[in-house]
Amino acid sequence: MSPSSTAAPPPILDRVQVVLCQTSMAENIGAAARAMKTMGLTRLVLVAPRAAIDDKARAVATHAADVLDAARVVGSVEEAVADSVGVWATTARSRSLTLPLSEGRAAAGEVVRQAGAIPAESADRVSILFGAERTGLTNEELGVADRLLALHANPEYPVLNLAQAVQLVAYEVFHAADEAPAGLAPAEPPAPxxxxxxxxxxxxxxxxxxxxxxxxxxxxxxxxxxxxxxxxxxxxxxxxxxxxxxxxxxxxxxxxxxxxxxxxx
The missing domain is CATH 1.10.8 (Helicase, Ruva Protein; domain 3)
Structure with a gap:
């Protein structure tokens, strides 16, 4: 299905990055890149990936190969979010860490607010973390986050494929950015x-x-x-x-x- 709008993605989306931690399947990296580009997100970071950006990833990504080509590959989650003024950890269940939790739509609005506070000339970002396919985010990865982004699903089967989770979050962020008021003077962002x-x-x-x-x-x-x-x-x-x-x-x-x-x- 093709998107209904032909307008360019809101520029604010360039300040949001998707961080995939320890992804084990190349196909999921490609599918995540495709999900991102569909919703105007282009900044992808891979933390200690267990799969390479190979022909399988590119075949699934189809026209989002440019997102894969520009992806950063880093060794630790700390390195991935070093330039971030806000870090969100995605989860489908409550966690033991005492982090503020917001549902997908409300969280997306807050992500856009944080991104809007970043000056256009700044290299700072807002990061959204996704964990490995089988285990989700580790405690170490959760430790760099300041907020949780909840993806609510059927309580009897709250299981989302990695790319599906990226697509849902990207969709909400895209629409939050599209609906954000224009012309507001950005506040001074937090320290990275x-x-x-x-x-x-x-x-x-x-x-x-x-x-x-x-x-x-x-x-x-x-x-x-x-x-x-x-x-x-x-x-x-x-x-x-x-x-x-x-x-x-x-x-x-x-x-x-x-x-x-x-x-x-």
């Missing part, structure tokens, strides 16, 4: 994930130097540190600090790490 990760790494190192993390051995302390810092990242992600606000936090941390100076009272 790479800058938040730098702050969290400095904070974790400082806390470790002060023996903050409990545990009888290095392995136990590392486990406590990982769990605590994951919660800290979630707090920061929900707060959506801007670059200037993040610089304030970095400056405060630097001041706390400096040796105290003598004061003349």
């Amino acid at each position: 994930r790479a800058e938040l990760a730098t702050l969290c790494a400095r904070l974790e190192a400082a806390l470790d130097q002060r023996d903050f993390f409990p545990g009888a051995g290095a392995e136990e302390r590392e486990r406590h540190a990982r769990r605590l810092m994951q919660r800290v990242r979630l707090v920061l992600n929900r707060a959506e600090p801007r670059r200037d606000e993040l610089q304030i936090l970095q400056g405060m941390l630097s001041a706390l790490l400096r040796p105290p100076r003598d004061r003349d009272d």
Whole structure:
């Protein structure tokens, strides 16, 4: 079936990227690319794929081969979202992480709002994560997200093929972008994930130097540190600090790490 509109896709869609994590079938990569292009999305990122972009992927993608050609392939989900000011994790069920959850249509509107806050000249993006076909998103992959995008289906059989999930989300995002009001001055976007990760790494190192993390051995302390810092990242992600606000936090941390100076009272 052909799309009903011949108008060009809204430019805001260029600031949204689809991130496929550990995809195991080349056909699903091709089908996801086709689903994206149908709805005006062209930025595809593959995280540690278990399948290559081969002839099978291109055969399924048909006229979306250009999306495959421009796809980025990275080794970790952190690298994939380093330039993202918003990260959404797709799910068909509730998860244990305390992340805000929105349904597909409402979530798509929020994705478009975040993308609309990014200046046209910026390289920042909004990312939507999709997990591997058999297992979905891992806890590590969920750990970089700040919100969940729920794909509700028949509760007796809530199973979607990867490409079907991409198509549903892309459809909602396309229509949310098409209906977004034009001419609004963008607000200053949040800091990208790479800058938040730098702050969290400095904070974790400082806390470790002060023996903050409990545990009888290095392995136990590392486990406590990982769990605590994951919660800290979630707090920061929900707060959506801007670059200037993040610089304030970095400056405060630097001041706390400096040796105290003598004061003349």
